[in-house]
Amino acid sequence: MRRSRPPAPTPVPFSPRAARAHRVGLGLTPEQVAQGLAAHGVRLLPGHVIGWESGEIRPTEEEFIALARALWCPAAQLMGVAPDSLRDFRVARELNQEQTATRIGMDPRAYAAVERTGRWTGSEEQGAALAEVLGLTLRDLVRVRGAEQELVDRLRQCVDGRWQAQLKAVAELVPVHRDTLGRVLAALRSEYQVSGHWGTGSWGPAAPAAPRPAEPEQEPVDRFWSLLTREDTGGLRV
Numbered sequence: 001m002r003r004s005r006p007p008a009p010t011p012v013p014f015s016p017r018a019a020r021a022h023r024v025g026l027g028l029t030p031e032q033v034a035q036g037l038a039a040h041g042v043r044l045l046p047g048h049v050i051g052w053e054s055g056e057i058r059p060t061e062e063e064f065i066a067l068a069r070a071l072w073c074p075a076a077q078l079m080g081v082a083p084d085s086l087r088d089f090r091v092a093r094e095l096n097q098e099q100t101a102t103r104i105g106m107d108p109r110a111y112a113a114v115e116r117t118g119r120w121t122g123s124e125e126q127g128a129a130l131a132e133v134l135g136l137t138l139r140d141l142v143r144v145r146g147a148e149q150e151l152v153d154r155l156r157q158c159v160d161g162r163w164q165a166q167l168k169a170v171a172e173l174v175p176v177h178r179d180t181l182g183r184v185l186a187a188l189r190s191e192y193q194v195s196g197h198w199g200t201g202s203w204g205p206a207a208p209a210a211p212r213p214a215e216p217e218q219e220p221v222d223r224f225w226s227l228l229t230r231e232d233t234g235g236l237r238v
Contacts, residue, residue, distance in 0.1 A: 011058045012091055015080025020053040022071040022078070036070030037063070061087075065094045086144040087115050089134045104129040118146035128175035128236065137237045138174055139225060147173045155220040158185050159192040176233050184227045188220060 023033055030046035030053075037044055042063050051057040052067070059067055068075035076083065076092040083089040090100050101111035104126045114120055120127065131141045142151055151173050158166045163185035170185065171178050218226065229238045 009061075010085075010087075012061050012064045013079040013081050013083075013088060014052070014058055014064060015078060016053050016055040018078050018080055019067065019071070022073050023049075023053070026071065028071075033067070033070055037066045040066040040069045042066040061091055061096070064091060065096075068094060085115075086118075086134075089136060089140070089144060090115075093134055095133075100130075100133060103133045114145070120145035120147065124172055124175045127172075128234070131175065131236050138176070138228070138233065139238065141175070142173055145173075151224075152219075152221045155185075155188065155224050158189055159220050163189040174228075176228070176231070176236070180228075180231045180233065184224060184231060187227055188224055191223065192220065 023030070028036075030049040033049045034044055034046045037049075044063070048057065048063075052059055064078065065075060068078055071078070074092070075094050079088070079092065083092045090097070095103075097112050097115065098108045101108040104111070104122070106122050106126050110121055114122070122130070127141060127145070130136065131138065136144070142148055151170070154166045154170050154173070158170075164182075167178060167182055167185060171181055174181065225238055
């Protein structure tokens with residue numbers, strides 16, 4: 001029985017137009033770019049450079065990083081679109097999986113599995129290190145680890161119940177000091193509790209109806225991020 005081959009990795013986002021524009025802007029020929037690629041460990045014929053620029057072929061991850069270095073431009077500028085996955089953010093920083101794993105103190109095989117499955121298995125500290133190494137915002141970090149829906153669910157439980165019961169789980173998703181997260185979750189709970197319980201229950205004759213506070217215009221997750229922007233997040237961008 002033949003073993004099934006693992007699926008081919010999704011190609012790195014690549015803009016042929018941007019690659020050509022950078023080459024022409026530097027006054028380089030495809031031959032010179034090929035020489036530059038060789039200097040970064042990738043040996044290809046000039047025809048490969050032409051094929052990339054025409055869109056006929058796509059560079060591999062290693063070739064893409066070497067091309068960015070040969071063209072003296074940030075790798076993200078050759079993508080043509082904003083990075084959307086953990087792999088894309090890593091490649092935009094011109095790092096391979098092993099280099100990234102080493103920098104965040106994670107086993108390379110475990111990190112590779114994270115990129116492959118979209119499931120984060122690292123610690124809070126490794127999550128914070130990942131955001132710093134790849135230049136991720138905290139929102140990016142939650143998204144590329146596939147944890148957006150879990151955060152939404154946890155924050156709804158904070159609003160509907162006791163925020164203290166969700167603190168540990170939220171801290172595993174958003175690597176910010178727990179005292180900071182505690183203040184944010186308490187404020188979030190307070191805002192939604194006031195709007196949800198205004199005017200319910202009273203003793204004695206009914207009093208004239210008081211104006212009801214406006215319902216929070218933001219979803220709990222959006223309000224959470226807004227509140228977090230006011231706090232010290234240890235140098236990580238929200």
